[in-house]
Amino acid sequence: MYNTETVQANATLLNQKFVNMLSSGNTKLAEEAGTAFIRSIVRQEAAVRMVLPPQPLQDDEIDRDVDSDEPRKIIEKEPDSSATYVQFDGTPRARWFRGKRYVVYFGKTQSDLFTKSKFKLMTYQNDIRKILADNSVKDLADQEDLYFRRTCLTLINRNAANQRTQVGAFTNAAFVKGFQALDNRRRPIGKMLMTNSLYREAMNLPATLVGESIARKHYEEGIDKEEKLWGIPVITTAKTDIYNPRECFVFSPQNFLGNFFLLQDATLFIEQRADIITFFSYAAPGIGIGNSESMQQIIFDQVPSAS
Amino acid sequence: MKLNSNYDLISATPLPGGHASLWISDALAQEAATAIDNGTGVTTPDAQGTPVPGTIVPGMAVTLNSSGYWELATSPTLGTPALPILIGFVHGGDDDFDGAFTGKPVVLCGFAEFITDQFTGSSFPPGTPLTVAAGQFVAKTSASSTLQVVGFVGNRGLANGKLHVVFVPTTR
Numbered sequence: 304m305y306n307t308e309t310v311q312a313n314a315t316l317l318n319q320k321f322v323n324m325l326s327s328g329n330t331k332l333a334e335e336a337g338t339a340f341i342r343s344i345v346r347q348e349a350a351v352r353m354v355l356p357p358q359p360l361q362d363d364e365i366d367r368d369v370d371s372d373e374p375r376k377i378i379e380k381e382p383d384s385s386a387t388y389v390q391f392d393g394t395p396r397a398r399w400f401r402g403k404r405y406v407v408y409f410g411k412t413q414s415d416l417f418t419k420s421k422f423k424l425m426t427y428q429n430d431i432r433k434i435l436a437d438n439s440v441k442d443l444a445d446q447e448d449l450y451f452r453r454t455c456l457t458l459i460n461r462n463a464a465n466q467r468t469q470v471g472a473f474t475n476a477a478f479v480k481g482f483q484a485l486d487n488r489r490r491p492i493g494k495m496l497m498t499n500s501l502y503r504e505a506m507n508l509p510a511t512l513v514g515e516s517i518a519r520k521h522y523e524e525g526i527d528k529e530e531k532l533w534g535i536p537v538i539t540t541a542k543t544d545i546y547n548p549r550e551c552f553v554f555s556p557q558n559f560l561g562n563f564f565l566l567q568d569a570t571l572f573i574e575q576r577a578d579i580i581t582f583f584s585y586a587a588p589g590i591g592i593g594n595s596e597s598m599q600q601i602i603f604d605q606v607p608s609a610s
Numbered sequence: 611m612k613l614n615s616n617y618d619l620i621s622a623t624p625l626p627g628g629h630a631s632l633w634i635s636d637a638l639a640q641e642a643a644t645a646i647d648n649g650t651g652v653t654t655p656d657a658q659g660t661p662v663p664g665t666i667v668p669g670m671a672v673t674l675n676s677s678g679y680w681e682l683a684t685s686p687t688l689g690t691p692a693l694p695i696l697i698g699f700v701h702g703g704d705d706d707f708d709g710a711f712t713g714k715p716v717v718l719c720g721f722a723e724f725i726t727d728q729f730t731g732s733s734f735p736p737g738t739p740l741t742v743a744a745g746q747f748v749a750k751t752s753a754s755s756t757l758q759v760v761g762f763v764g765n766r767g768l769a770n771g772k773l774h775v776v777f778v779p780t781t782r
Contacts, residue, residue, distance in 0.1 A: 368707075371706050371707060373706050373707035373708050374707070375707050380658070403658055404658070405655075405658040405659035405660045406659075406660040406661075406707075408660075408661055408707040408708060408710055408711035409707070409708055409711060410708050410711045410712040411708075415620075416622075416623055423611075453646065454654075454655065456649075457646065457649045457650075457654045457655065458655065460649040461649055461650070561659065589711065591655075591659055591660075592655060592659050593658070593659040594659075595655070595659065
């Protein structure tokens with residue numbers, strides 16, 4: 304879903320299929336028009352939004368700076384504290400407390416600026432603009448995932464000995480090892496993120512490991528309806544060009560991890576000047592990881608054999 | 611247009627003040643690319659989680675290196691074997707908040723006028739050709755020099771520590 308901004312000189316000049324979709328909300332017709340296209344790849348919403356639910360910010364929630372007019376959001380972190388066990392005449396040490404903070408900065412994701420003469424549009428039987436508009440919003444989502452994964456890897460690489468778990472095959476034991484790494488750092492386990500391709504290997508889990516009923520269910524229904532593994536919610540993504548198909552991220556819940564703010568969610572801007580129609584999509588997200596040890600990467604070295 | 615054509619017009623739409631320039635905004639700064647590879651430095655989170663700002667500031671001259679990243683520009687001495695290079699000026703650096711977050715400066719390549727404090731030297735009469743060295747604008751005073759020129763000093767010259775640049779990309 305996305306918002307729409309329109310600078311419309313004369314709606315009657317626009318392609319009727321597109322106008323119907325944008326102006327009268329007749330999405331059914333537009334969808335029918337769109338489905339006649341041969342699709343090239345599976346496009347998806349951003350997986351990061353399932354890990355860190357985006358939170359829209361209003362003007363008065365943005366933090367200002369005396370030297371810049373760029374928006375930012377300052378987040379306070381939980382202060383350290385401690386206790387001790389003493390005899391009855393013992394007294395506590397004074398503690399002038401302070402809490403740490405980190406800053407979330409923002410950027411803009413944007414699609415290409417799609418431009419076309421309305422006369423050339425007449426040669427398209429399907430609403431090519433609807434497809435481009437829908438896909439461009441998903442392309443923005445790809446950028447969110449790209450930056451999110453890059454940031455995760457940067458943080459994990461700094462502490463790889465603890466935050467990267469190298470295992471062989473997709474087995475219970477492999478995941479246990481990854482989960483225990485988070486447990487040992489006193490971080491809770493919230494969600495897992497992996498590609499559909501890797502998740503599919505759950506179908507290989509034998510009855511001797513997961514029980515006869517689950518193995519039978521996987522055999523009969525596949526795993527597309529499964530939303531959890533070992534009780535932990537799994538976010539799956541088709542984006543094998545962004546996420547390594549041999550990796551699984553385990554994240555703590557959002558309040559242990561970081562923030563995803565939106566100055567503006569994905570918006571489709573459309574403009575017509577004379578016979579030239581232009582449109583593009585943009586959004587203004589900001590993602591920050593305040594607790595870098597609240598994530599674990601599990602890498603599966605053993606690629607399943609074709610047999 | 612033939613649907614199987616490999617031609618595409620892809621220049622970014624200019625904004626006011628830079629209508630004669632290409633607004634290139636999707637290339638990383640070299641210092642950010644290096645930091646991303648190393649896992650620490652510009653655009654990566656610091657110990658608290660705040661993205662580290664870079665050193666490329668507005669008004670500097672930059673060039674695309676062979677990896678496709680922006681780095682500070684130095685005018686080459688043209689002629690065998692040095693070739694001209696693509697030089698632009700920074701509109702949005704990687705020093706500010708959004709630049710630190712994305713690691714991608716906004717660089718304008720093309721005709722434009724601007725004021726900058728990124729220069730080396732003290733004499734900049736209006737009309738003087740300008741070259742660049744390590745991102746700083748430098749007056750070109752030697753007629754025999756074949757350093758690549760990037761523009762000229764504008765009518766305001768140098769005043770109050772700020773240089774008026776008329777950016778005119780050339781290959782000579």
